[in-house]
Amino acid sequence: MNNVEKMEKAWLTLSGIMLLVFLIALLYASVGLGITLPGPAGEIVPAEVRTTPPFDNPGVREIAPGRYEAVVISQAWVFQPSEMRFPVGAEVTFRTTSVDVVHGFEIEGTTVNAMVLPGQITEVTYTFAEPGEHLLICHEYCGRLHHTMFGRIIVE
């Protein structure tokens, strides 16, 4: 039985070490590699989105050489604008919010993935290093035609 206790202790220690190693890896990825999550980027009244800058003028703008801002309105069941074009190497900051229900903002083939909530502004930055086409998918259920809500990102 002492043998069992020893094995148990070893197992628990290894388990603890394993979880610790995972956490250290996450810490390194977050701080060292700069992989961050969306966070507070401002609040907005859903009914006033279309009259509140920058959402009064949705679209893509170059804000500095090679740096772009893409202002997107998420609504059931379209992204506005639904097609966006960027040059290869563009660093794009997407700003979006919802005028109605909860939506998702996932650019397939990239790490752009965020929730879009009425009342909150979502901000994500991504650099498109290679040419190609990506789907912009609403991945949060938003009503009857949720599966028809998508857009296109073209990198050329």
Added chain:
Amino acid sequence: MSTPVVFDPSGFELPPAQKRSIRWMIYFGFIILGVGFLNGLGQALNYADIDILKYFPGMSTYYQGLTVHGVFNALVMTFAFTNGFLSLTTARSLNRPLNPFLTHLSLWVIVIGSVMAAGAIATGQASVLYTFYPPLQAHWTFYLGAALVVISTWIVCANLLVTLKGWRRENPGERIPLMAFISICTYVMWVMASVGIATEVVGFLLPWSLGWIEGADPLLSRTLFWFTAHPIVYFWLLPAYVSWYVMVPKQAGGKLFSDTLTRAVFLMFIVLSIPVGFHHQYLDPGISGGYKALHTVLTFGVFFPSLVTAFSVMWALEMGARKRGGKGLVRWLFKLDWKNPSLVAQILAMIAFMLGGITGLINASNTLNRVVHNTAFVPGHFHLTVGTAVTLSFMGIAYWLIPYLTGRKLVAPGIARLQSWLYFIGVLVMARGLISGGMEGMPRRTMLMDSPYKEMIPSWDLAGLLTGIGGAIMFLGAVGFYGVLVGTALFGKKEVTVPDLPFTETISAPTKTVWGIRMDQFRYWVTVTIILVLIAYGPFLVQYLPPKLTSPGLQIF
């Protein structure tokens, strides 16, 4: 060496009326699960471009069926089964009848609540899925029904605590029997956890759906929802753990190694289950990284008791297998009693849970979450956990529980064994499909079949096909289960002596040291939990409140 604290030869039986009430609670859970399975088949086939949902009577959209699948399987079935199962384990372990009024009341409340919510869903007025995020607004009967379903679990908790109080009065200074202790721990954790969803539904969504308040606060609602909806997964899981700890070893011919460690595991679940909800909101705006990081660390913490469980349960299984002549490092696995359908179902459930645990850690990693969040990866993960580790365990438990409750012998044990294997193989195929699709960006809970963009990603085709095939195999497994269940309940041979619950013996007995006694005092652990929850959620709420009720309700489903 062994102790009567778990192994209890008294043969105590509940009064027939209470046994009947528990039996109907379990039946109700399985009836609900059956409806959920049918819809699950429809969803899985939809991934493979086959539409059978249009043949379902009264079904107007894919999302209506998906709401049925989620609400029925994840909320109603799990609650009903657990209400019945843990009431029985507590009463049997304490050798006392339950409070008769509360026992019957909990059954009526869950049935009435479920019927209300089901009515709203069936009439197309609540296609809001089981997360019901506002501003999508369901009919008020959906929210009230859901609230009643939760309240039935509170009634059961009160019942267990009243029963425990009576036991303590008659057994001063004694340690609580292990089976009762871990059953009650499960409810104590859950009742604290459900405060979030209760506040969301009763404080905001119900009055909002009745028009008493103008708007909803989407971010606050999500936060209150996930306050409850992560710990809910432990409320699904812990009843299976109760079986894995104190019943499966007996069925396998082994023993439970440590009483104290088992109690410690369940206490860790009380303390760590709740302050982790932000890991479901990593990609939400409006919540800063510091809070999310804290919840990441605690989420990895709550993984620890499951690793401890893996040791205890595997050790007990190995002990049983070696007694039966098992040899080698892993070859002993073949010597387990693979003829016992109850054991087969639960061992397969455990294997699925290993994969479920690993995919869970991936979800919980803030960095990897950016790749998998809200993709098909997530249902791939949780069909291994709640969909199999929990559900298949419940089926395995039913293979001795239904004979125990009806006094009838299990029919067709061969089919019972086969259905577990089918279900297990099915989920592996389906999860392979969903997980690979998710990593390629395939969104979850989306009617891909009718989606205009599905054709643009050819690599999703294989993922969808595997999901459909796997789901169909799972469904066949489920059909086998219902054959055995209904056959046993109606036609099983009446037995003269009904076998008792499978009680496991423990090797090390509970101690009567100061700390041993303190372990059994829930007030200490409840206090620690409240402090930790205040640290994890308090600063965010202080900073965020008051609620921003700016979102009017929409019924665009």
